[in-house]
Amino acid sequence: MKRWQKWTTAVVVVAAVAGGTKAAGWWGSNPSSDKNTLNYAMPTDIQTLDISKATDQYSNLVLGNTESNLLRVNAKGEPAPDLAKSYQVSDDGLTYTVELRSGLKWSDGSKLTAQDVVYSWQRMVNPKTASQYASLASGVLNADDIMAGKKDVSELGVSASGNTITFKLDHAMPQFKYLLAFANFAPQKQAYVSKEGDKYGTTSEKQIYSGAYKFEGWNGTNGKFKMVKNDNYWDAKNVKTKTVNWQVVKNADTALKLYKQGKIDRVSISNSPEMYSANKNNKDVKSTAVAAATYLEYNQANNAFLKNEKIRQALNLATNRTELASQATGGSRDAAQSLVSKGLTKTTTGEDLSAYVKPGYTYDKKKAQELFKQGLAEVNQGKMKVTIETDADAVISKNTVDYIKQAWESTFGSDIEVTEKIVPFKQRLKDSQAGDFDIVVTNWNGDYQDGSTFYDLFASKDAGYNQGRFTNDAYFAAVKKAETTDATNASARQDDFKDAEKALMEEANINPLYSWKASSLVRSNVKGVVESPVGLTLDLTYAHRK
Numbered sequence: 001m002k003r004w005q006k007w008t009t010a011v012v013v014v015a016a017v018a019g020g021t022k023a024a025g026w027w028g029s030n031p032s033s034d035k036n037t038l039n040y041a042m043p044t045d046i047q048t049l050d051i052s053k054a055t056d057q058y059s060n061l062v063l064g065n066t067e068s069n070l071l072r073v074n075a076k077g078e079p080a081p082d083l084a085k086s087y088q089v090s091d092d093g094l095t096y097t098v099e100l101r102s103g104l105k106w107s108d109g110s111k112l113t114a115q116d117v118v119y120s121w122q123r124m125v126n127p128k129t130a131s132q133y134a135s136l137a138s139g140v141l142n143a144d145d146i147m148a149g150k151k152d153v154s155e156l157g158v159s160a161s162g163n164t165i166t167f168k169l170d171h172a173m174p175q176f177k178y179l180l181a182f183a184n185f186a187p188q189k190q191a192y193v194s195k196e197g198d199k200y201g202t203t204s205e206k207q208i209y210s211g212a213y214k215f216e217g218w219n220g221t222n223g224k225f226k227m228v229k230n231d232n233y234w235d236a237k238n239v240k241t242k243t244v245n246w247q248v249v250k251n252a253d254t255a256l257k258l259y260k261q262g263k264i265d266r267v268s269i270s271n272s273p274e275m276y277s278a279n280k281n282n283k284d285v286k287s288t289a290v291a292a293a294t295y296l297e298y299n300q301a302n303n304a305f306l307k308n309e310k311i312r313q314a315l316n317l318a319t320n321r322t323e324l325a326s327q328a329t330g331g332s333r334d335a336a337q338s339l340v341s342k343g344l345t346k347t348t349t350g351e352d353l354s355a356y357v358k359p360g361y362t363y364d365k366k367k368a369q370e371l372f373k374q375g376l377a378e379v380n381q382g383k384m385k386v387t388i389e390t391d392a393d394a395v396i397s398k399n400t401v402d403y404i405k406q407a408w409e410s411t412f413g414s415d416i417e418v419t420e421k422i423v424p425f426k427q428r429l430k431d432s433q434a435g436d437f438d439i440v441v442t443n444w445n446g447d448y449q450d451g452s453t454f455y456d457l458f459a460s461k462d463a464g465y466n467q468g469r470f471t472n473d474a475y476f477a478a479v480k481k482a483e484t485t486d487a488t489n490a491s492a493r494q495d496d497f498k499d500a501e502k503a504l505m506e507e508a509n510i511n512p513l514y515s516w517k518a519s520s521l522v523r524s525n526v527k528g529v530v531e532s533p534v535g536l537t538l539d540l541t542y543a544h545r546k
Contacts, residue, residue, distance in 0.1 A: 032262055035545045036242040038526060039265055040538075041249040044393045044425040046218060046225075050201030051188050052124050052131045056429060057445055057537070060183050064536035065244075066227060067186040068211040068234075070098050070117065070165070071177065072541070075530050077449060079181040083112070083210065083234065085163075087180070093172030093488055098180070100163040105232040106189060107209040114160035116187035122153040123188060132433070132464035133184045135456060136447070139176070139483065141168040172487040178448030182535060186210060212239045212541040223248030227540075240528070240544035250393055256521075265523040272395040273330020276519065284521040289343035289533035292445040292516035293336060293454070294400070296388075298509065301469035303438050305384045310375035312508035317368035318411040319404065319511055321361065328399035332519065336512035337361060338501050340454040343517070343533050344446050347494050353451055354515065357498040359505040361512060365411055372412050383414070389421040390441035391428050398422060400441060400513065432467050440467070441513075446534040451497045453534065455479045458509070468510070474503035 031039050042058045051067060054060050072082035081087070087098040104112035123129050125137050125146045137143045141157025157168030169176065179185055192200075192208055199206045204218040204225060212235070213227035227244040230236065249255045252271035256279070258264040269279040279285065298306040298315075305311050321335035334342060337358040347356045376384065388404060390397040405418040423431070431437050444465075446453035457465040458472075459479050482496035504510065525546050530539035 032265070032523060032525070033545075037245060038241050038540065038543060038545060039245045041247045041255060043248070043250055043252065043271070045221070045223060045248055047426065047429070048201050049204065049207045049215065051120065051184060051186055052129050052133070053201070054184060055132050060536065061538060062215060063183040063186070065540050066209045066211045066213050066215045067183055069181050069183065069186045071181040072539070073178070073181050073530070073532055073535060077532065079177045082181070083187070094169045096167040096176060096180070098165040098167070100165065101234055102163065104210075104234055107214045107230050107232050109232060110189070112187060112210055114163055114165045116189050117165050118158050118160045119190045120185060120188040121158045122156050123193070124185065125156060126153050135459065135464055136179060136182070136184070139169050139171055139173045141170050171484050173483070174487060174490070175448050175450040175452055178450065178535070182447055212236070213244060238542060240542070241540070244540055252395065259521050265526050266520055268518065268520050270332040270517070270519050273328070273332065273399070276330050276332035279521065280519060282521055284524065286520055286522040288518045288531045290445065290516045290518040290537065291341045291344035291449070291533040292443060293339065293341040293512065294333070294441060294443050294514040294516070295336065295339065296511035296513065297432070297440050297442050297468040298470070298511070299435060299438055299468050300509070301435060303386070304381055305375075305379055305386065306438065308375045308379050309507055310371045310378065311384070314368045314372035314375060315408065316508045316511045317362065317364045317371065318408055319513070320363040320407065321513060324400070324403050325514060328403045329396050329514065333396070333514040333516055336515050339504060339510065339512055340451055340497070340501070341446070341515040344454070345449045345451065348491050353494065353497070356494060357501040359501045361505060368411055372415065376415060384416045385419070386416070387419045387421050387438045388441065389423060389428055389431060389437045389439070391425045392422045393425045397441060435467055435469060442467070445537070449534055451494070452483060455482065455497060455500050470507070470509040472503055472507050472509055475500050475509070478503060
């Protein structure tokens with residue numbers, strides 16, 4: 001996802017709200033009792049409906065509810081058959097065999113085939129597509145060579161015969177079943193993609209849908225649109241809601257006001273410290289796990305100061321994460337103890353993975369000052385001037401850079417000057433991807449319930465989400481071992497992740513800030529919503545008003 005870039009991809013917590021009144025011309029009259037309609041909102045704009053290219057949480061939120069994949073994560077957190085009738089895994093974990101349901105159709109009535117699945121995987125790894133999620137396919141036979149331009153996409157280990165799809169892997173991938181439920185690997189119809197060309201996925205009319213809903217009314221830039229029931233969905237008879245209205249509501253206070261007026265179904269209260277504190281005891285509060293994290297990325301490619309390990313270590317040591325979480329978020333998020341967030345998955349002994357792998361991030365002002373002084377001397381370019389970039393779309397994001405600026409400048413005095421750069425989410429995402437930043441606040445929501453969804457972000461210097469372009473051989477080796485040698489050994493694999501966290505902290509390649517948790521006010525008469533800490537955080541396939 002996500003995934004929050006997937007904020008990143010940063011599933012940031014979705015603020016899901018309904019709109020006003022009939023007079024407003026969008027939500028209809030008495031929305032809280034309309035059994036045919038649900039009303040939701042998102043706090044920022046959709047970026048794209050291109051299945052292979054969507055990376056942010058909100059685009060994937062739409063795609064996850066309008067496109068189906070072979071599997072769909074159920075309320076128990078397990079991938080279950082969706083477009084697939086069944087699937088089998090070989091004993092060595094190297095072959096997945098999937099049988100499609102018969103009679104599947106696209107929203108335009110055309111036949112959905114096994115070849116549509118093959119094409120989507122081929123398009124994802126095709127270098128011409130330039131998908132940031134292509135690396136997720138690493139491990140499928142020949143995927144790496146195809147992404148490197150050494151082999152043709154036709155040689156990818158995904159093939160179809162009739163309704164049977166076969167996936168061949170070059171090593172076991174414990175997370176692979178989750179990829180079969182991931183929106184970016186949903187089927188794509190080659191003829192349709194080719195016909196639309198550069199316009200594919202740029203508006204709701206330039207996409208076709210395989211899921212429970214069709215998407216309508218998005219012109220590529222507007223903030224009001226809807227999902228309508230897709231009668232060609234294989235399980236349409238069990239989809240109870242005819243329309244899901246969506247609106248971009250960037251102001252969290254506006255969303256909260258709508259909820260308290262009885263005009264909305266759901267709203268996050270995790271958007272500001274004040275909002276969380278004022279509403280955390282409301283009877284409508286529902287808390288759910290969100291496997292999301294916030295961290296600082298240091299640009300080690302373009303900034304001489306940030307190339308210096310001692311300076312990065314000093315910046316990390318000068319960050320009081322506990323105080324930051326308290327002051328900037330009001331306790332709505334937890335202080336980070338590792339890159340991987342809390343709530344993602346558990347170890348073989350039942351311990352939260354984040355707690356098991358935590359390398360020991362600490363706050364030490366004195367040591368930070370010593371290292372910073374040494375680092376400045378090594379760089380020998382005088383005073384350090386650095387810009388921190390974040391979103392303008394969330395109060396906590398602004399609070400975060402305010403705190404960090406104050407903390408670093410009070411720790412290092414006249415030796416550092418921190419400038420804040422507050423931009424719209426879309427611009428921050430663009431700058432991050434282009435490497436056009438000094439330090440950027442990045443939010444990431446895991447795509448599936450396995451540690452690799454975090455550690456693969458930086459699996460190599462050229463990994464799609466290694467936007468600071470750091471090199472850390474010990475980290476790279478630990479991640480590679482987890483994904484190859486130890487892929488079928490859960491105990492050894494979690495130790496590899498622990499080694500990766502240690503290497504990441506020692507070289508201070510990033511600065512973990514928060515582990516997310518979700519608290520929302522939820523209308524009690526909306527049932528059937530499937531919430532997940534990763535991937536599609538809000539699945540409305542069978543959601544309905546009772």
